Amino acid sequence: xxxxxxxxxxxxxxxxxxxxxxxxxxxxxxxxxxxxxxxxxxxxxxxxxxxxxxxxxxxxxxxxxxxxxxxxxxxxxxxxxxxxxxxxxxxxxxxxxxxxxxxxxxxxxxxxxxxxxxxxxxxxxxxxxxxxxxxxxxxxxxxxxxxxxxxxxxxxxxxxxxxxxxxxxxxxxxxxxxxxxxxxxxxxxxxxxxxxxxxxxxxxxxxxxxxxxxxxxxxxxxxxxxxxxxxxxxxxxxxxxxxxxxxxxxxxxxxxxxxxxxxxxxxxxxxxxxxxxxxxxxxxxxxxxxxxxxxxxxxxxxxxxxxxxxxxxxxxxxxxxxxxxxxxxxxxxxxxxxxxxxxxxxxxxxxxxxxxxxxxxxxxxxxxxxxxx
Amino acid sequence: xxxxxxxxxxxxxxxxxxxxxxxxxxxxxxxxxxxxxxxxxxxxxxxxxxxxxxxxxxxxxxxxxxxxxxxxxxxxxxxxxxxxxxxxxxxxxxxxxxxxxxxxxxxxxxxxxxxxxxxxxxxxxxxxxxxxxxxxxxxxxxxxxxxxxxxxxxxxxxxxxxxxxxxxxxxxxxxxxxxxxxxxxxxxxxxxxxxxxxxxxxxxxxxxxxxxxxxxxxxxxxxxx
Numbered sequence: 001x002x003x004x005x006x007x008x009x010x011x012x013x014x015x016x017x018x019x020x021x022x023x024x025x026x027x028x029x030x031x032x033x034x035x036x037x038x039x040x041x042x043x044x045x046x047x048x049x050x051x052x053x054x055x056x057x058x059x060x061x062x063x064x065x066x067x068x069x070x071x072x073x074x075x076x077x078x079x080x081x082x083x084x085x086x087x088x089x090x091x092x093x094x095x096x097x098x099x100x101x102x103x104x105x106x107x108x109x110x111x112x113x114x115x116x117x118x119x120x121x122x123x124x125x126x127x128x129x130x131x132x133x134x135x136x137x138x139x140x141x142x143x144x145x146x147x148x149x150x151x152x153x154x155x156x157x158x159x160x161x162x163x164x165x166x167x168x169x170x171x172x173x174x175x176x177x178x179x180x181x182x183x184x185x186x187x188x189x190x191x192x193x194x195x196x197x198x199x200x201x202x203x204x205x206x207x208x209x210x211x212x213x214x215x216x217x218x219x220x221x222x223x224x225x226x227x228x229x230x231x232x233x234x235x236x237x238x239x240x241x242x243x244x245x246x247x248x249x250x251x252x253x254x255x256x257x258x259x260x261x262x263x264x265x266x267x268x269x270x271x272x273x274x275x276x277x278x279x280x281x282x283x284x285x286x287x288x289x290x291x292x293x294x295x296x297x298x299x300x301x302x303x304x305x306x307x308x309x310x311x312x313x314x315x316x317x318x319x320x321x322x323x324x325x326x327x328x329x330x331x332x333x334x335x336x337x338x339x340x341x342x343x344x345x346x347x348x349x350x351x352x353x354x355x356x357x358x359x360x361x362x363x364x365x366x367x368x369x370x371x372x373x
Numbered sequence: 374x375x376x377x378x379x380x381x382x383x384x385x386x387x388x389x390x391x392x393x394x395x396x397x398x399x400x401x402x403x404x405x406x407x408x409x410x411x412x413x414x415x416x417x418x419x420x421x422x423x424x425x426x427x428x429x430x431x432x433x434x435x436x437x438x439x440x441x442x443x444x445x446x447x448x449x450x451x452x453x454x455x456x457x458x459x460x461x462x463x464x465x466x467x468x469x470x471x472x473x474x475x476x477x478x479x480x481x482x483x484x485x486x487x488x489x490x491x492x493x494x495x496x497x498x499x500x501x502x503x504x505x506x507x508x509x510x511x512x513x514x515x516x517x518x519x520x521x522x523x524x525x526x527x528x529x530x531x532x533x534x535x536x537x538x539x540x541x542x543x544x545x546x547x548x549x550x551x552x553x554x555x556x557x558x559x560x561x562x563x564x565x566x567x568x569x570x571x572x573x574x575x576x577x578x579x580x581x582x583x584x585x586x587x588x589x590x591x592x593x594x595x596x597x598x
Contacts, residue, residue, distance in 0.1 A: 002478075002485045003471075010473030010514070284469040287430060288530070289458025290486050291451065365457075366430050 003295075004302035018270055019310050025263040026314025026345055031321060032259065033337050036252030038330035039179075043248060044239045046114060046177040051121050052212040054220060055238040056087075057231045063241025065092045065209040072187070072206035074227060078213065081226055085215040088122050089187060089208035091115035092177060093194040096160035099150060108160065109149045111142070112177035115190020115208070122212055123184065129153050129170030137189040141170035143181035148327065164193050178242070179330075210238070260348060268352030271303055275356035279363055286365035296357040303353040304346070311342045376441055377570035378427060378538045379403045383436035385422050396422040398593040399436070404570040406537065409561050411581050412574045413598075414590030420574045421542070423590065427572060428461055428540045429453045441537040458487055462531025462569070464541040464560065469527065470515040476502060476526050477511040480533045487534070494533075501529045505559060521552035528560055532567065539564060539571040545580060557583050 008015050041048065056078060061068035070089075078087040092114050099107040116122040118132035126141055133139060142151065146168075151157065156167045166185065175182040185193070187208070195201040213223075213232075220232035233241070240246055275282075282295055315338060325331050385397040396419045404410050414420050425431035426438060429445050430453075438445040441460050445453065457463075470479050480498040484490045502511060505525045515523055524544060531539055541560060545553035557573070561583040564571040573584065581587050587598040 002482065003474075006478060007473045280469075281471055284465070285471065285482070285486075286454065287428070287457065287465070288463050288483060288486075289454055289456075289461070289534075291454050291458075294486050366425055 001298075001301050003298035004305060008302065008305060014274075015306060018274075019306060019313070021270065022267065022307065022310030022349070023313045023317065025259070025266070026311050026342075027317045027321075029256065029259055029263070029341050029345060030314055030318035030333070030338060031331075032252065032256050033341050034318065034322065034331045034333045035329075036249065036256070037334055037337055038332035039252065040239075040245065040249055041174070041332050042176045042179045042330045043245050044177065044242055045174050046112070046182050047235060047239045047242070049124065049174055050212065050235065052214055052235055053216060054213040054218045054223070054232055054234055056211040056213060056223060056227070057209075057233065057238075057241075059224075059229045059231045061231060063231070063233045063237050064243060065090075065238075065241075066243065068209050069202060069204055069207050070209070070211060070230070071204050072208050074230075075211055077227060078211055078223065081223055083215045083217045083219065084213050084223075086121055087211050087213050088117055088120040089115075089211050090122055091187065091190045091194060091207075091209045093190070094178065094180070095162070095183075095193060097146075097151075097166075097183070098158045098160050100157075109146065109151075110180040111146075111183045112180050113159075113190055113193055114175075114177060114182050114184050115187045115194070116184055118186050121214060124172040124175055126170040127173050129168070131170060132184060132186055134186055134188075137186045138164075138166055139169040140166045140183050140185045140189075141172050142168050142183045143175040144171045144173050145176070146181050146183075147171065149181075159193060162193055162196055164189070260344065263345070264348045264352050267349045268355050271299070271349075271353045271356045272359065275299065275359050279359075280367065282360055282363050283365050283367040286363060292361045295360045299356050299360065300350060300353055303349055307346050307349040311345055314345075315342065376537065377403065377405045377408070378441070378572070379437075379439040380427060381437050381439075383423075383426055383433045383438065385419075385426060385431070386434045395593050397426070397433070400590075400593070400595045401436075402572075402588065402595060404538075404572055406568045406570050407565055408586070409564045409571045409573070409584050411584035411587045412572060412590055412595070413576060413578065413581070413587060415576070418590040419593040420590050423595070424540055424542055424572070424574050427538075428463060429456045458483070459534055460536050460538060462534070462536040462539045464524070464527050464531045464539065464544045466543040466546040470523055470530075472515055475512045475514050476507055476518070476529075479515075479526055479530050483530060483533045498529070498533055501532055502526070504563075505529050519552075520548050521555060524548060524552075524556045525559060528556070528563065532563060532569075535567075537570060539569045541571070541573040541575075543575055543577075544573065545575065545577050550579065553577065553580065 057063055058068040058070050072089045075087050075089055078084055092112060095111055095113050097109045097111050118134045123132055132141055151168060153168055156165050158165045201207045223232040224230050322331060322333055381401045383397050383400045384395060386393045387396055412420055426433050474482060477498060481490050484494045505528060507525055510522060544556055557580045588595050589598050
């Protein structure tokens with residue numbers, strides 16, 4: 001730290017330029033991770049915020065709600081299985097909400113209809129209005145983002161292409177599915193919407209898409225053995241099975257991966273060039289008795305301080321950016337993720353400084369003698 | 374245990390285009406504490422090689438170097454660097470100070486290399502610098518110092534760890550006559566005062582008056598003048 005800090009303070013311009021580069025990299029990493037997180041939340045927050053541990057799908061449905069069809073009667077069977085503390089059915093389908101009878105673009109809103117049993121553990125807590133009720137199946141609770149589209153408590157809207165109209169009785173938060181706002185309906189209403197076409201229920205009595213299970217120690221293979229024609233996965237598995245989810249996340253992760261790899265090179269080269277510039281100085285210090293470990297510590301602690309400053313500025317800038325981002329932008333910063341990526345960046349920059357450390361150990365102190373500058 | 378620095382029958386070979394060239398040929402020299410020895414000779418005579426071997430920067434091909442009782446020939450790189458830190462004070466050409474450290478920190482750096490800096494170290498460093506007339510320059514950076522001041526800082530730095538041996542490599546190379554005299558007489562004074570074994574390699578004949586003995590080096594062999 002002795003050498004590291006004194007040099008930092010003495011050559012402020014040089015090091016501020018490195019900090020600027022590093023800040024930009026860190027900023028980009030955080031923004032990208034926020035965007036990735038925002039997108040995956042938008043795609044699957046209904047699942048992610050659901051208080052469930054395992055999901056029973058139909059066999060061969062690849063953990064996808066839209067490919068799976070089961071009978072609600074199975075719920076009673078599942079509940080008896082070992083380690084299952086609760087089970088509840090769920091259905092999902094995509095629809096378009098029509099605001100009034102207009103044909104304007106802005107009056108058509110895509111929504112995801114999520115059918116659940118009112119009062120079950122699948123029903124999210126409302127932030128406004130009243131919860132679902134089995135007695136009035138046309139009353140729904142919807143994601144609060146629909147307010148931005150002009151929907152209010154008590155509004156009734158029609159579903160495009162159906163005869164069904166729904167009334168908003170409550171709002172919930174952070175409930176989106178397939179990138180659109182979720183509309184929770186009682187199971188019976190969902191069936192009317194999803195299976196309006198004759199035969200689309202494949203003759204299954206009381207059809208549902210999947211059965212959600214609670215119970216920490218559930219063994220999915222036991223469930224599948226006991227039930228016929230089922231495929232049980234964890235909640236995370238169900239999220240992965242959502243159409244397009246893996247692909248979307250994959251693209252963001254790949255960008256992040258490349259960004260981190262490139263930043264490792266950029267930072268490594270910067271630190272290396274700085275070290276090369278100081279070859280003679282290090283030679284002198286070695287001649288007067290500095291050990292490799294002393295000089296390596298100086299380099300590493302300097303890189304550590306630079307990285308820390310840059311990452312902190314990067315985080316501040318990211319939160320600043322998040323504050324002024326347009327509302328519709330799928331951007332969601334999570335403290336956990338910010339911490340993880342900060343540590344990743346710190347580790348990368350420290351690793352990249354090892355090239356410089358290697359260089360130091362090779363400097364010959366003899367060079368310091370007999371050299372006139 | 375013998376104090377000071379003894380080199381006996383030192384030979385150093387370099388490979389040059391398949392030929393073995395002897396840069397040093399059976400060189401022997403002994404410097405006692407309090408003795409200031411000069412080594413003169415034309416460039417290419419092996420002065421630098423000699424100083425590098427005496428300064429634990431280079432290993433001899435043959436012969437032994439005994440520094441304050443330690444035999445350097447058998448030491449590892451790490452031990453040699455420790456010897457350089459604790460037993461040897463280097464004064465180099467053009468002072469070679471670390472550009473981003475102020476005068477006081479230049480000295481404390483050496484202390485830092487061997488561990489913590491105590492308040493005693495600090496007051497010793499200040500005393501040393503004051504003795505060398507740098508009392509007003511403690512917080513100055515090398516770029517703010519004159520050539521003579523830089524060289525005096527380097528002298529102070531070489532004494533900070535209280536080493537037994539002082540090695541000076543052309544300490545007057547970048548100085549005018551007045552400053553050169555000033556610097557060498559300072560080295561001579563400190564060497565006498567603190568009882569160090571000191572060797573100065575120089576081609577500056579004007580400086581020899583300060584030295585107790587003068588050796589001449591020519592084509593790798595050394596002789597007392």
